[in-house]
Amino acid sequence: MSKCEKLLGSLGDYLDGELEATLCAEIEAHMKGCDKCRLVVDNLKKTVKLFKSGKPVPLPAGFSDRLHRAIKEKRTGAR
């Protein structure tokens, strides 16, 4: 197994800042000499960032009316 493949499994914890220091240093040292891994890590960070910064999904027409009505009906039904 290449070093790249070996480190792949640790990337989740690395991205979440939960990787213990020695492995963290190992990944960072490896990335200095490996463009592919450096880009993969960068891609992963950008992927998460893109979804986090995504605009809110537009609500379907009439959604709010139907929602408020459904809650109200359930509420009065329960009395």
Add this chain to the structure above:
Amino acid sequence: MNKVPAPDPDASLVELARGGDYSAFEQLVTRHSQRIYGLAVSILRNREDAEEASQKAFISALEHLPSFRGESPFGGWLSRIAANAALEILRQRKHHLELSDTPGDGGDEGLPKPVFVADWSHDPSELAEQVETRAILDRALDSLDAKYRAIFVLRDVEGMSTGETAKILEISVANAKVRLLRARLLMREKLTEIFGDPATRPIHEHHHD
């Protein structure tokens, strides 16, 4: 240094709602509808189902409001209820993909190895501004199996913790971590194919031993 949690912006409305003020609850509904619908539709990929999940989520929140004591933000509590409502619909669907652990989930073997690797030609914040990006994100979400989509949405879009997510998905924390990594790698592959600048692809395959 102790981190003081930010005050919950919903706290006063929640207090009123818990005291029986229904219009306060309706305001909370209005405040959170779009976000909750977004969560549901990201997981379910279907408007009708997402609407159903949203309605169930708010009805359940109203029902359980007496037991919500404000130890954590209302929005997060609501998100967990909505996630459960969406997953319940997923589990009910015919032909649907298992959410629980399947063989191969346990280990690092079988992690999707990166194939298309390149630098993205634009920054995520630039991309987020573009109209076409929504359609691309939708396509990327559609390309994932439900189990990967669910964990990616709960962890990386909603910001839920590994522990909370594992509980909601009824899997172990260890499996939640591997599953999320798989989901992120699959998502990375898809999005880099679209946003990656081929001119930046690393040419040489290095073999590090």
